[in-house]
Amino acid sequence: MRIGGLPWLLLPMTVLMALFFGAFAVFAFVSFLQPASGMPGYQGPFGVANYVRFLTDPTALGILAETIVFAIAVTIVSILLGYPLAYIMARSPHRIIRSLLLGALVLTFLSGSINRAYGWLILLGRRGVVNDALLALGLVDRPVALVYNWTGVFIALLHFTLPYFALTVFGSIRSVPAQVEEAARDLGAGALTTFFRITVPITVPAIISGAALVFSLAISAFAFPLLLGGGRVRLISNFIYDQLFVSFNLPFAAASSTIFLIVAVATLCGFFWLEGIATRRRIPMGGLA
Amino acid sequence: MRTLISRTLWTAFGATMLAFLLAPTLFTVLFSFSEARYFSFPMQSYSLRWYTAFFGAAKFQKAAIETGLLALIVTPGCLAAALCTAHAVARWEFRGKRLVDSLILSPLIVPGVVTGVAFLSLFRILHQDIGLVRMSIAMMVVCLPYAVRAVSANYGGVDRATEEAARDLGAGPLLAYLKVTLPQLKPGLLAGGVFVLVEVIDNFAVNVFLVDLDSNTLPIVAYQHIRDFDDPLVAVMSTLLSALTLALVILFNRVIGLEKLSQSR
Numbered sequence: 064m065r066i067g068g069l070p071w072l073l074l075p076m077t078v079l080m081a082l083f084f085g086a087f088a089v090f091a092f093v094s095f096l097q098p099a100s101g102m103p104g105y106q107g108p109f110g111v112a113n114y115v116r117f118l119t120d121p122t123a124l125g126i127l128a129e130t131i132v133f134a135i136a137v138t139i140v141s142i143l144l145g146y147p148l149a150y151i152m153a154r155s156p157h158r159i160i161r162s163l164l165l166g167a168l169v170l171t172f173l174s175g176s177i178n179r180a181y182g183w184l185i186l187l188g189r190r191g192v193v194n195d196a197l198l199a200l201g202l203v204d205r206p207v208a209l210v211y212n213w214t215g216v217f218i219a220l221l222h223f224t225l226p227y228f229a230l231t232v233f234g235s236i237r238s239v240p241a242q243v244e245e246a247a248r249d250l251g252a253g254a255l256t257t258f259f260r261i262t263v264p265i266t267v268p269a270i271i272s273g274a275a276l277v278f279s280l281a282i283s284a285f286a287f288p289l290l291l292g293g294g295r296v297r298l299i300s301n302f303i304y305d306q307l308f309v310s311f312n313l314p315f316a317a318a319s320s321t322i323f324l325i326v327a328v329a330t331l332c333g334f335f336w337l338e339g340i341a342t343r344r345r346i347p348m349g350g351l352a
Numbered sequence: 353m354r355t356l357i358s359r360t361l362w363t364a365f366g367a368t369m370l371a372f373l374l375a376p377t378l379f380t381v382l383f384s385f386s387e388a389r390y391f392s393f394p395m396q397s398y399s400l401r402w403y404t405a406f407f408g409a410a411k412f413q414k415a416a417i418e419t420g421l422l423a424l425i426v427t428p429g430c431l432a433a434a435l436c437t438a439h440a441v442a443r444w445e446f447r448g449k450r451l452v453d454s455l456i457l458s459p460l461i462v463p464g465v466v467t468g469v470a471f472l473s474l475f476r477i478l479h480q481d482i483g484l485v486r487m488s489i490a491m492m493v494v495c496l497p498y499a500v501r502a503v504s505a506n507y508g509g510v511d512r513a514t515e516e517a518a519r520d521l522g523a524g525p526l527l528a529y530l531k532v533t534l535p536q537l538k539p540g541l542l543a544g545g546v547f548v549l550v551e552v553i554d555n556f557a558v559n560v561f562l563v564d565l566d567s568n569t570l571p572i573v574a575y576q577h578i579r580d581f582d583d584p585l586v587a588v589m590s591t592l593l594s595a596l597t598l599a600l601v602i603l604f605n606r607v608i609g610l611e612k613l614s615q616s617r
Contacts, residue, residue, distance in 0.1 A: 072440040075433035083493045086474035167373040175554030177571040178590040182376025283463030285557045300465040320466040
């Protein structure tokens with residue numbers, strides 16, 4: 064059953080992973096070269112020039128910083144809206160409300176990014192539904208610019224990340240036994256106190272892992288800024304794409320991607336570290352879940 | 353009184369969220385039946401002219417065939433690789449098992465654009481110029497974590513006593529696997545299959561780096577169309593894809609139940 068001590072069933076996975084890591088090895092190698100003038104291809108000298116260029120370029124660093132700040136903002140709003148949403152899905156006494164919300168979340172989370180960006184273009188454009196409604200209600204006198212700026216990208220990205228967050232914490236809220244909440248209520252705590260002192264603290268690890276998921280999706284955003292940013296909003300993924308398709312500089316794109324990957328993995332490790340602390344802290348609190 | 357206020361607030365919040373989640377899809381569907389080229393609401397008149405235009409457009413036809421081929425290659429390939437991996441991890445003891453676990457999940461952490469650039473560098477060195485080949489390999493890697501997770505989650509629930517019973521009754525290991533084990537893995541395979549299919553059809557960030565001149569997929573053609581034209585053709589494409597997704601969700605709900613979905617991803 065085994066060839067050379069390794070289970071043969073792992074062969075397909077090994078081939079795929081070898082291609083994946085092989086791609087990263089080639090890509091890391093290319094990031095130390097320079098584009099060959101005129102022809103597609105690369106040439107020496109072998110060195111860190113591309114990395115130095117990224118780290119000393121105020122535009123590139125600015126885009127990286129903006130991407131991180133933007134992703135943090137999306138993460139915070141996803142938590143603030145996604146948690147109550149998951150709470151309704153887990154605790155609503157009406158089956159219809161629960162399945163309607165769950166169905167809408169699943170459907171949203173399975174629909175493609177280009178489709179959704181397009182939907183937001185229709186809704187948020189100068190002559191879109193939202194502007195028509197605002198004008199009709201007399202809230203504004205002229206159409207508000209909702210797309211081709213940060214607002215549009217933010218709304219579309221939030222719409223994309225919200226289902227991931229809500230579905231992550233939904234399972235965790237459901238696993239909090241209803242009796243624990245009832246016990247708190249019987250002991251005199253109000254509904255809000257019970258929510259903030261019992262339900263939320265128990266689900267902190269799920270909140271952190273949901274936040275990590277949202278953050279990593281938000282810093283990788285590519286299609287939304289491309290379509291809804293109108294060239295004004297550029298996140299790091301768009302910067303890398305431009306290096307390749309506008310400047311035709313694969314080595315510099317590879318170096319920028321490497322720096323981006325390091326930042327992304329580092330922040331993700333930070334989230335996992337927090338999640339570890341939260342999980343360890345939670346157990347002495349009555350040994351729940 | 354206070355419960356009434358809080359109940360009203362919760363309901364209002366839930367309704368707002370529902371509208372927020374569904375609005376882009378609903379208005380896209382509405383726009384696809386428009387008579388006019390530009391969107392206005394409420395719409396003046398309805399027609400199927402953009403559907404006729406969509407099915408007659410050569411670039412969308414080609415992209416639909418390309419995307420379909422890609423899905424036909426990647427979905428079974430990825431599920432087969434996931435079945436092998438999940439079986440090895442669930443049933444066999446070997447050194448480096450935990451390493452295998454975390455290796456499989458690694459494509460999930462890497463941003464799409466970075467994966468795209470990495471595969472582009474690899475295929476340039478290998479002189480692989482065919483878009484379909486490049487995308488098939490990249491999509492198999494990107495989708496493997498979803499498929500393995502879905503199938504692995506299902507392995508814990510497989511009843512090993514029935515497998516042994518089949519063996520005692522004279523079935524060989526392969527027959528026992530095909531007749532007894534595999535049917536029990538159906539929910540995991542279906543969940544994994546839905547994720548892989550949806551990812552392959554919708555992926556933009558990785559595939560945009562790997563297409564060749566005649567191998568655009570649907571999202572890439574849609575992006576180019578939105579950039580260059582202003583008409584509801586992409587609304588038609590979105591509507592058709594949403595209908596496909598809805599059908600998959602309903603099928604999934606029938607067979608396994610939607611609540612399981614959030615657990616396997």
